[in-house]
Amino acid sequence: MWEFVSERWQDIAYRAFQHTSLVVQALVLATVIAIAVALLVTRVKALEPVANAISAIGLTIPSFALLGLLLPLVGIGTLPSVLLVTFYATLPILRNAVVGLMGVSPLLMESAQGMGMSAFGRFLRVQLPLAWPVIMAGLRTSAQMSMGVAAIAAYALGPGLGQYIFTGLTQIGGQNAVPYAVVGTVGIIILALLLDAILLLVSRLTTSKGIRA
Template sequence: MTAVSDFFTFVAERWSVLSFLAYQHLSLVVQTLILATVLAIVVGVVASRTRWGANAAQAFSAIGLTVPSYALLGLLVGIVSIGVLPSVIALVFFGFLPILRNVVVGLNGVDPALIESARGMGMSRFSTLVRLELPLAWPVIMTGVRVSAQMLMGIAAIAAYALGPGLGGYIFSGISRMGGANATNAIVAGTVGILILAVILDVALNLLTRFTTSKGISRV
């Protein structure tokens, strides 16, 4: 009980710092997630038009996810130095991959007969994409976004290695002082904070999926 009491005292005394770091962490994840989603949709739409393009996108996504985040951050630090920029590049890269895969899967899952019917009614290729294909693929795409968001929460913590913003710095600080005063409290505070942010973001994305999915699709 003493350890728990000490932890809550630690959090209360540093609440302003922790809340600011939590805001930075969430902001970094959300902004990079939006950028990754836009890029993945654009690339996924182009790739899904041909069989080889879809296969290449799937292969790139699978291979890219095997790249260790530490290794990529280390490479980026050597290229663009430390700070926010390598963190943003790394998060956009890793966030892009699951979404790209789901964009391709979602678009390829649209019934070709529906597309042909739309084209036969005089709809242009762009109108068919925006009004038919993307809405039908949207639930699958948003599943990829939610998976990506949870993954980026953890990678954003590792980005503290490159002096990126967020709660990861608290975790690394605690690890570097392991055995010292409040080292464990710092690690737990950073970890719990990231878990709470992950739950909040997942709930928000789930609600966004429900509000942005066509009612006809959601009833299927």
């Protein structure tokens, strides 16, 4: 195993960077989409059950099945990987964003309006900061799930360590089958733990001290 890693450490490091980059970019897109949809839900309360249903049902769709639907539409490579990871990343964030934004006291919003704040100002300075810890909890859950989904996206020749896992599976019985699968799997686990630690730190740094747990 050590010889396998030492001979390929540069490729492993590059694929680990690709994997992390794919997940982080998808998380950024997913967060923007989720907060925008959640904000719409807070304005149109009838959309809340719809958003919750989409979050729940979306998570039950097998990632391989969705990837199979994407391939005829967008081909193979990076694009289907980004779309796949972004879709699944959005769901936990959306659910938590709806809960967080809806949980802000209407009295606080009315007080902010009475102080002359615009709708955008109330969202940016009152609603979003109060809902932020809940949103970040969803973001951390989404990050862990996205690491695994990004590995599955390698089936469509997407970037990342998932290629090592699929290479190992296709070479079962071969000399390097196990090292390929182990390096890919362990590498993704390590990346997931590191990303979660970074997001936890970001959550603490960006959460107001008055509401920090």
